[in-house]
Amino acid sequence: MIRRIPPAGWAGAALVAALCLFPFAMAMITGQPVGEGAPKFWQGMLIQVFILAVYAMSYDLLMGYTGILSFGHALFFGTGSYVLGIMLKHAGWPLWQATLMIVVVAVAQSLIVGVLSLRVSGVYLTMVTLAFAQMFFILAEATDFREWTGAEDGLQGIPIPAWLSPTDQRLRFYFVALGFALIMYLLARRVVNSPTGAVMVAIRENEPRARMLGYNTFVYKLIAITISGVMAALAGGMNAIWNLNANTAMLGVGTTINALLMTIIGGAGSLVGPMLGAGVLQLLGYWLNAAFGPRWPLIFGVVYILIVLFFPYGLVGTWRLRGGSLLSLWRRRFGEARQAATDARR
Amino acid sequence: MGGCAAHTQDKKYYGGTLSEVIIQAVGLTRHFGGLRAVDGVDIAVAAGSFHAIIGPNGAGKTTLFNLLSGFMKPTSGQVLLRGRDITRLPLHRIAHLGVGRSFQITNVFPSLSVLENVRLAAQAQGRDSLKIWAHAAAFRRYEERARHALGLVGLAARAADVAATLPHGDKRRLELAILLAADSELLLLDEPTAGMATEQVPLLLEVLRGIRRDTGKTILLVEHNMGVVMSLSDMITVMHQGRVLAEGDPAAIAANPAVQSAYLGEAYRHAP
Numbered sequence: 044m045i046r047r048i049p050p051a052g053w054a055g056a057a058l059v060a061a062l063c064l065f066p067f068a069m070a071m072i073t074g075q076p077v078g079e080g081a082p083k084f085w086q087g088m089l090i091q092v093f094i095l096a097v098y099a100m101s102y103d104l105l106m107g108y109t110g111i112l113s114f115g116h117a118l119f120f121g122t123g124s125y126v127l128g129i130m131l132k133h134a135g136w137p138l139w140q141a142t143l144m145i146v147v148v149a150v151a152q153s154l155i156v157g158v159l160s161l162r163v164s165g166v167y168l169t170m171v172t173l174a175f176a177q178m179f180f181i182l183a184e185a186t187d188f189r190e191w192t193g194a195e196d197g198l199q200g201i202p203i204p205a206w207l208s209p210t211d212q213r214l215r216f217y218f219v220a221l222g223f224a225l226i227m228y229l230l231a232r233r234v235v236n237s238p239t240g241a242v243m244v245a246i247r248e249n250e251p252r253a254r255m256l257g258y259n260t261f262v263y264k265l266i267a268i269t270i271s272g273v274m275a276a277l278a279g280g281m282n283a284i285w286n287l288n289a290n291t292a293m294l295g296v297g298t299t300i301n302a303l304l305m306t307i308i309g310g311a312g313s314l315v316g317p318m319l320g321a322g323v324l325q326l327l328g329y330w331l332n333a334a335f336g337p338r339w340p341l342i343f344g345v346v347y348i349l350i351v352l353f354f355p356y357g358l359v360g361t362w363r364l365r366g367g368s369l370l371s372l373w374r375r376r377f378g379e380a381r382q383a384a385t386d387a388r389r
Numbered sequence: 390m391g392g393c394a395a396h397t398q399d400k401k402y403y404g405g406t407l408s409e410v411i412i413q414a415v416g417l418t419r420h421f422g423g424l425r426a427v428d429g430v431d432i433a434v435a436a437g438s439f440h441a442i443i444g445p446n447g448a449g450k451t452t453l454f455n456l457l458s459g460f461m462k463p464t465s466g467q468v469l470l471r472g473r474d475i476t477r478l479p480l481h482r483i484a485h486l487g488v489g490r491s492f493q494i495t496n497v498f499p500s501l502s503v504l505e506n507v508r509l510a511a512q513a514q515g516r517d518s519l520k521i522w523a524h525a526a527a528f529r530r531y532e533e534r535a536r537h538a539l540g541l542v543g544l545a546a547r548a549a550d551v552a553a554t555l556p557h558g559d560k561r562r563l564e565l566a567i568l569l570a571a572d573s574e575l576l577l578l579d580e581p582t583a584g585m586a587t588e589q590v591p592l593l594l595e596v597l598r599g600i601r602r603d604t605g606k607t608i609l610l611v612e613h614n615m616g617v618v619m620s621l622s623d624m625i626t627v628m629h630q631g632r633v634l635a636e637g638d639p640a641a642i643a644a645n646p647a648v649q650s651a652y653l654g655e656a657y658r659h660a661p
Contacts, residue, residue, distance in 0.1 A: 238512055238528065239521040245509050248498035255460070255496075256571060257484030257513040266521070 055315075062221055065089065066214055078214055086217040090209070092325045093224040094281045099305035099317035100231055101274035106303075107311030108235055109267040110247030112165075115172030116302045118156070118179050119149055119272040121294030123279025125183065128198040128289040129191055138204055145280045146273055153272030157265045164250075173296070180294040197290030201283060209285050216285070223281060224318070227274055231314055234270055243267050247312075275302075308350055310357025319359055352376070408435040409471070411575055411607050412457060412488070417466035419452055426452040428631035429466070434575075434624075439601050440609045441618040443642075444628035445651065450611040451493060453628070454579050457609075458490040459483035470575075484513070489573025491564040493580045493611075499553040503544060503563055506552050507535035510571040538570035542596050558589035565596060569604075576600075578610035582617060590614060597621060619643070627651070 048056075069082040076082070098120055105111045123145050130141035160171040186194045193199055203209070209216045234240050242263045245253040254260050283289045292298065301324065309320030327346065331339035353373070354361040361369060413433040419426050427449040434440045442450050455461035457468055459480045468476045475483050498506050511531040512518055526532070539545045542562040547555065552563060561581055568576050581597070582590050594617055600606060601621065612618050618625060618639070625642045627634040629651045635642060642648055 234521055236524050236526075237521045238518045238523060238525045241505070241509060241512065241525045242518055244501065245498055248501060249496065251460075252496050252498065253509075254480045255458070255484060255490055256510050256567070257481050258518065259479070259481045262519075266519075 059221075059225060062089070063218075066217060083213050086213050087209075088325065088329065090217055090220045090285060092322045093220040094278050094285060095301070095305065095321035095325060096224050096318035097227045097281070098275055098278040099302055099309070099321045100228065100314055101271045101278065102302035103306050103311060103314055103317040104231060104234065104243075104271040104274070105267055106306055107313065107317070108240065108247060109243040109264060110250075111161075111264060111267065112169050113160075113172040113268075114169045114296070114299055115156070115174070115176030116271075116275060117294050117296065117298035118172075118176040119152065119275035120279035120282070120298055120302075121176075121183065121289070121291075122148060122152060122179060123276030124283035124289035124293050125192060125198060126276070127280040127283045128201045131201050131203070132198065133191060138207070142277070142280060145276050149273040149276035150269055152276075153269040154265065156272070157268040161261055161264050161268070173299075176294065176296070176299065180291060183291045183294050192289075195291060197288050198283075199288045201287050201289070203284055203287060207284065209287070220281065220285075223277075227277070228314065228318065231270075231274065235314065239263065239266060244312075304347065307357060308347065310354075310360025310363075313357070313359045313363070316357045316359035320357065323358070408437060410434065411436040411471060412609070413469040413472075414453070414457060415467045415469065417453065417456055417468065418464050419449075419456055419461065420464045425631050427456060427463070430628070430631070430633055432626055432633065432636075434607060434609050436574075436607050437605050438607055438623040439597075439621050440607070440624045440626065441622040442609065442611045442626045442628060443613070443615075443618055444634070447630075448628040449631040450628055451579055452631075454490065454577050454611060458488055458577050460490070484571070484573075487572075487574035488577065489568040489571045489575070490577040491561075491568055491579055491581060493583050495557070495560045495564065497552045497560060497563055497567070499551075501552055502548065503539065503550050503552055503555065504532070504535055504548040506563060507538050507566045507570045508532055510567045511535050511538075514572055534572075535566075535570050538566040541569055541599065542566045543592065558585045558593075561585055561593065562596065565593075565600075569600065573606070575607045575609065578608060578612075580611055580613060582612065582614045590617070593617075594621070 066077050066082055066086050069085055070077040073081045101119070102113075102116050105113055105116070126145045126148050127141050130136040130144050131138070136144070156172065156175050160168050160175070163171060182188070183192050184195050185192075188194065191198075206212060207216060207219065235243070242253065242258050242260075245256075245258065246260050246263060250260055279293060282293065305320035305324050306317040307320070308323050309318065310316030327343060328339065331342050335342050350358070355372070355376075356364065364372070410433045414430050417430045417432075418428055430449070430453060432453075442453065444450055452461065456463050459468075459475065459478060463476065466476075467474055470483075470486055470488065473486075475486065478486075498509065501509075508531050511534040512525075512528065515528070515531065517523070517528055536545065536548065539548055542565050544559060544562055544566055547559065552560070555563060561583075565578075565581065568578075582593055585593065597608065597617070598621065601608060622639055624636065625639055626636045627642060627645075627648050634651055635645050635648050637645065
């Protein structure tokens with residue numbers, strides 16, 4: 044029996060194919076070799092998008108699907124990069140063992156954070172998660188562990204195996220990062236389409252009702268936070284390999300806010316939305332920086348406000364509304380405002 | 390203590406036969422600060438019966454429901470389900486023991502489809518919810534049960550609609566479908582006709598009648614619509630100021646002078 048592939052599936056396959064061809068297309072267009080110059084630079088740009096995409100998607104599992112607003116997501120991302128760095132640099136472990144260690148640490152960390160923070164909900168949960176992340180941020184900055192973490196300088200010079208060198212083997216790294224994002228996406232999609240994922244959505248929609256139906260919602264929230272934590276930590280590990288360092292900023296509030304921005308720009312609860320959001324944040328950031336210099340976040344703020352106004356469910360979330368309902372949504376939103384302005388003038 | 394309220398007993402006489410008690414409250418009490426919302430209530434509901442709780446606003450009916458369904462823990466007293474003490478069990482455990490509950494204020498999953506609302510209830514009763522590698526749609530039996538329940542309440546045609554977009558009356562019926570799909574033995578219905586347009590009430594009445602006739606489920610409901618209460622109930626418990634004022638079949642309750650003065654009033658005495 045042939046399984047029918049929906050249009051979105053074809054679009055996804057086409058996008059992956061386009062991303063596979065991208066380095067070579069760039070080389071042809073610019074006339075430069077694929078491993079140098081502009082092709083190499085743009086591969087690097089997309090590598091960062093892929094890593095951020097996985098991080099944003101992990102946040103979406105928590106916020107978009109389960110309805111848990113965490114302000115401590117950087118905790119997992121940052122810890123992932125530090126674990127990888129410490130294991131490679133100080134313990135001298137091979138890469139696969141260090142990766143395994145990231146998973147082990149992330150599971151332990153998510154369970155602890157989950158058990159302690161999921162006792163409360165709403166704003167309180169948000170604050171507890173923030174406190175956890177800040178705790179590790181301070182720990183990473185502490186001079187007591189300088190030998191291991193590099194304190195405020197960060198963990199520099201992580202020895203990456205030569206075959207995966209982000210500078211010398213850029214093209215290979217590009218495909219590894221693309222594969223990483225693809226695999227993580229397929230795993231996440233599997234989770235959200237599962238019976239467990241259905242319960243997560245039910246919790247987001249109406250947690251007391253879900254409990255009343257017989258779901259032990261605590262268990263499902265713990266599962267969500269653990270999967271999300273492991274995914275974010277692996278993205279953090281990948282980021283450490285790419286940058287050859289781990290630094291305190293990865294554990295900072297800014298990193299959490301980035302997850303939130305990417306998820307909202309792309310559309311919470313859609314997986315692909317936050318991945319797209321990662322692309323928008325990264326590429327728009329680059330172009331705005333080129334055009335406006337270091338003050339670019341000011342312009343970005345304006346763009347962000349426009350996106351939230353015109354695409355209230357994020358780019359992907361709003362796109363999924365039928366065209367007509369998008370128009371009526373704008374009409375409702377801006378028609379009323381215009382009407383109110385006219386009334387005020389009278 | 391009020392009227393002929395049942396005390397600790399595991400059989401209850403109704404409709405000419407002895408029937409097993411499915412849920413029982415013993416000295417159930419809940420204080421809110423100085424207010425005794427529910428004050429030493431004893432009530433026993435016979436399995437398979439249609440039992441209504443009536444009483445003026447503030448009589449403690451919804452609080453009693455919250456206590457019976459585990460939504461709220463009592464200050465003192467016990468809740469027994471088939472003789473088993475469930476007073477301190479967490480909510481989801483009580484739900485698994487066969488207690489389903491609807492709410493006075495519509496309580497569904499608003500942005501999910503009507504079908505998914507009901508399918509989640511069916512899934513909750515199975516043992517597949519932690520199968521994180523499987524596809525939810527692969528478990529056909531839950532969807533079938535959901536569609537069956539939607540058929541029973543007459544919402545089959547709206548399965549694909551988003552729950553939030555349903556008119557109020559349909560949302561109330563969706564709640565019933567959720568309970569039916571959960572296959573709870575005991576349905577606690579908190580004012581199923583609340584806020585419903587008058588012309589929709591007979592439809593709901595028909596659904597309730599059908600549930601009672603075809604499924605053998607026990608229904609305990611709080612209701613203000615006397616037409617619904619009098620035409621369907623085997624047993625009526627009247628609450629007043631947190632206590633049981635009287636208990637009996639519809640004819641006995643309608644004829645009870647204490648009940649008339651506290652609640653039913655003059656109007657009902659002349660009704661058929």
